[in-house]
Amino acid sequence: MRSPRVRLLAAVAAPIILLTACADDAGDSADSTDDSTTTSAGPDDAATTASVDGDLSQVGVERSDDGEGTEVPTLTYAGEPFPEGDLPFGVAETTVEQVAEGDGEEVAEGQQVTVRYLAVNGTNGEELLSTFPSDDSVVMDLSNPQLLPAFLESLPGQRPGAELIMAMPPGEGFGETGNANLGIGPTDTVIFYVEVVEAVDPLSEAEGTEVDPVEGLPTVEADGSSPASITIPEGEDPPSELVVQPLIEGERDEVEAGQSVTVHYTGVKWSDGEQFDSSLEAGQPFSTVIGAGQVIPGWDEGLVGQPVGSRVLLVVPPDMAYGNNPESELAEETLVFVVDILAAG
Known part of the structure; x- marks a missing residue:
């Protein structure tokens, strides 16, 4: 059975005045x-x-x-x-x-x-x-x-x-x-x-300035069109604190709490490097309200403040991922995500 997805923690989109139509679909064209x-x-x-x-x-x-x-x-x-x-x-x-x-x-x-x-x-x-x-x-x-x-x-x-x-x-x-x-x-x-x-024009992948990789963190190969390849460093224990490391620094406005963000992402487990989810594999970007408790805390904390266009490596300990959901297959896992921030507003 496939592991739970990030989106399983997402609630119905918050009533953002310019983004969520609470009515039925629109009628005729203008x-x-x-x-x-x-x-x-x-x-x-x-x-x-x-x-x-x-x-x-x-x-x-x-x-x-x-x-x-x-x-x-x-x-x-x-x-x-x-x-x-x-x-x-x-x-x-x-x-x-x-x-x-x-x-x-x-x-x-x-x-x-x-x-x-x-x-x-x-x-x-x-x-x-x-x-x-x-x-x-x-x-x-x-x-x-x-x-x-x-x-x-x-x-x-x-x-x-x-x-x-x-x-x-x-x-x-x-x-x-x-x-x-x-x-x-x-x-x-x-x-x-x-x-x-x-x-x-909207972004389809991260766009900006590449950032030098940091030693000791997972290494990433990503082309923006297929799931990222994430390699866990051998012999390294997972960090106990959230790690937020830009891989590409975008050049658009920074993400703010309460905004709707659209991303592509790939997630793997630190324990064995196995991929458990990727929006790129699904073929559809993922959208949610950020900083509002609609996704795991590691995303809420890690993506707010990052410029749109960024590619961000998140290493999320269990207490900021699915640790509070003991029935989840990922409850005890440290999770590693590569996230391309495509839009925020």
């Missing part, structure tokens, strides 16, 4: 007009959105200094602060308004798009989340089918510098249950203001 696109609401949403007719063209953006030298946007309705507008605001179909065009190369389907965003609850006008006060950004993977449908359909064809306002009904946003942690109810339309920063 129909383009000069300044906006619409997609049909999901069937489960018809009862809660049929009577709403919010006018997204009345929604605008104002910018002001937050008192600390950072310019932050807020949404307005008919020129007034959004909470003072015609509430509740709702739409029966996802609607997108273009605020600014941007320039440079167009975003292509399947790319990784860096954005800044502001999200507002259309029912009460309250701000839900914003990356602007902290000058942060979010990477959206347009190859990820769990990305909210409006982003999958509306971001391709945009250019860096583009600004969009999107309104999403529950059926294409957070579904019948909403998201209590974010303050979203089951009938709430969510409005996003989005600025496109840049877009890059």
Whole structure:
């Protein structure tokens, strides 16, 4: 019987606002007009959105200094602060308004798009989340089918510098249950203001600067397209602490706790060097939320802070792997992984 996989410790993806659609699959493809696109609401949403007719063209953006030298946007309705507008605001179909065009190369389907965003609850006008006060950004993977449908359909064809306002009904946003942690109810339309920063092609393997190997650690031969060959040093006892050793140092942004990461990996046992799992053998990259207890602690601790594009050697002692699961075939094993970090956002 095959040994348990890393993914067996992964829970259902956390409700990351830009990455996990809690509703049913999207409806029809976008129909383009000069300044906006619409997609049909999901069937489960018809009862809660049929009577709403919010006018997204009345929604605008104002910018002001937050008192600390950072310019932050807020949404307005008919020129007034959004909470003072015609509430509740709702739409029966996802609607997108273009605020600014941007320039440079167009975003292509399947790319990784860096954005800044502001999200507002259309029912009460309250701000839900914003990356602007902290000058942060979010990477959206347009190859990820769990990305909210409006982003999958509306971001391709945009250019860096583009600004969009999107309104999403529950059926294409957070579904019948909403998201209590974010303050979203089951009938709430969510409005996003989005600025496109840049877009890059996704990685299929590690890409960056090679790092000299460290004596005493497992040696690795990897081509990025087949499972890595990992050789355990003869006569060496496994380390009692987690070892995190970059083999290739990537050049993209560092992985942060709470992000969704996409990786290719190979795992072997220190005891005999036997491979117990590899995403490359399965032919599909593995995605999970990192730093959130959804994978083994050795991954949560070892991958956070590594730049995207890195190839990382992880030597994980049992207490940071499957040691807390005595029924696992790997419970007493020190595990060795080679992980290519392909995306994070």
